[in-house]
Amino acid sequence: MYQYDKYDQAMVDARVEEFRDQARRRLEGKLTEDQFKPLRLMNGLYLQLHAYMLRVAIPYGTLNSRQMEALADIADKYDRGYGHFTTRQNLQYNWIKLEDAADILADLSKVEMHAIQTSGNCIRNISADHFAGAAADEVIDPRPYAELMRQWSSFHPEFTYLPRKFKIAVIGSETDRAAMRLHDIGIRIVSRDGEIGAQFYAGGGMGRTPMIAPLIRDFVPLDQLITYAEACLRVYNRYGRRDNKYKARIKILVHELGAAEYTRQVEEEFAHMLTVGVEPPREELARIAEYFAPPAFVDGPKTLDRSDPDFALWVDRNTHRHKHDAYVSAVISLKPAGGIPGDATAHQMRLMARLAKQYSFDELRVMHTQNVLLPHVRIADLHALWTALEEAGLGSPNMDTIEDIIACPGLDYCSLANARSIPLAQRISERFAQTGRTEVVGELKLKISGCINACGHHHAGHIGILGVDKKGKENFQLSLGGSEAEDVSLAKITGPGFDEDGVIAAVEKVTDVYLATRTDGERFLDTYRRIGMEPFKEALYG
Amino acid sequence: MGNDLGQSPDEVQFRFRDDEPVDHAAVTVDSCCDQTNATAVRIEPGDDARVLLPFLDRLALVEVNFPSFGDGRGYSAARILREAGYTGELRAVGAVLIDQLSHMRRCGFDSFAPDKRLDEDDALRAFATWENVYQRAADARRTIGDKRHEA
């Protein structure tokens, strides 16, 4: 994985000092909260329900054991012994003090980490396929391009006060494991006739008005990647709406102009930018790519002993095909039934770090599904790994099942929320685990958001739940049929909302309909797409 | 005639030029430039800076107004003008705060007239925040990419 050189290190160090100075000026009263807020947001520091929350960047979800241990140390020293892995591959601490924030950023900088631009109206953490560099179906590892863009977007002087936040995802396969089409810019690195380039999609997003990003350019040559991105951003900075916070994302601009007109403006700006010459030197990409060379895989057994049914189940559910046939990627579930999705204690973080060192070339990935994974595990080591995970409560064999719920922090933590999402996730996962229905139902991506900002990605859920405020009481809307993968679709609301007990019963009812009507091999999503909304509505509302 | 706006040179708190400041008020983009002899113009966030491109060699001062520090359109306007070859004074006016100074400088601003006078020490520190820079901008600084690969 990428390692800082003296320049990268100096940049994060300078940023720490800049923030330390900003925090000092805030505490001295030289900055009002209105002036300070955008500055602290650009260092990932929110003011939430209970305290400040710090969102640490984990660029394209990749980190090593030293970094994971540092995250554990920070949790113990400055927070309450745990952290939360997010739907953008970052980590959040919930109990931060402003007076500690600069010191925390300094501790992070010592392990080549930061919280730069994890919030604010700027370019955010660039996410990528969490199986990058490992997946059998990968055409090209997207992470060198994500790293090139990370550096380009950090402290970009023109794009620091955009109309709104800007999220970019990069993938390198036909399969979309990063919800690429639901980002402000989605990039797929492709190979055409031996030449590598980028497909650019722009104007996707969830939130209040979910939209799927249209294709803007089918092939941008690699040595024009940054120039094209710059053109896309400049058009947005100049023409994105600033009159209404809820209409300020690029998806609104692309929708209102139409994809063709937005594309025309980008191409015009791109032609101009080519004459300006903003692309980094060609050698930069090559330099960065060297850090992502595959590790020294060793040959070994390609099969394993499946006589233990629990182990076999975990292998079937939680491992992913690797490009090397003696290896797999292994998912560490942070979704124990009845647990808080995505949370990990400092102890668990240290264990994951140790396991990465031992079994995965010292590398871990954070998934946007709020789990962690080890990208390169020898099949021969799988049983030992599983045993260690089981002991630590990290071995739930539930990836992509109804127990693998994605839930935002919701009203338990977040000042934007209308309803709590975590208790719902706990009750649903517990219910399905206890009744043994998880395995029967199979693949089912359930996503819960506590408010319309959709941080739980409910629009992209096979089943989605949105928490709303109904006359001061929590209420929940159910939706069906969303998908974040390459078959991207937006979920549709079933009808009137439910209270907490009601929505849990509703989830059971819709899975009952699925089980009663599915044909061979169909997932919940497939059955829904085949039979439509009506049978589900019948079951829910009679 | 055009609407007279702008600020006197006295309100310019920082200026990185050696030439004489323009001593009269700036006109709006609408009032510029064919019909007047204006050498100073003010750009508002909603204006298209490219409208000025045919007149750049006549202009000695372009002010870019930041009515709200969170409205980042002025950064693009500035860079666009420098990319088009404008060499006159490019002045950031309005809600110009300490923490925007270094980015504004990189986008091509060489003078600053904030609504509210800034603390000198804080400002000088702010201009010097970044010893190195990742990306190309209007200021012709060599980037980290350049430095990594120079022969």
Add this chain to the structure above:
Amino acid sequence: MKILTGNDLRSGAVTWWNGTGWSLFVDDAVDAGDEAEEILAREEAARRVNVPYAIEATIDAGGHVRPAHIKDRVRALGPTVRRDLAVPTADKTGWDWVI
């Protein structure tokens, strides 16, 4: 009654106006009445509180202050899913009424 709440600027902790200062405990909250706006402006300017605001609340039979809105009740008590991280408070019945 109208009570005032905010977050401590330095620590981020939730605080409640107790008549003379800012307390960590919702039961110390007092009715700010007509002076609410004046108090908010003065206290924020002095940086003794951050982003404060006024909310409706009632006193229950046990004498405990109950904010009207769910969000502020969660702020008063703590995350409902981590009761071990609750604000230490005399009101052990709080979890019954938070939502």
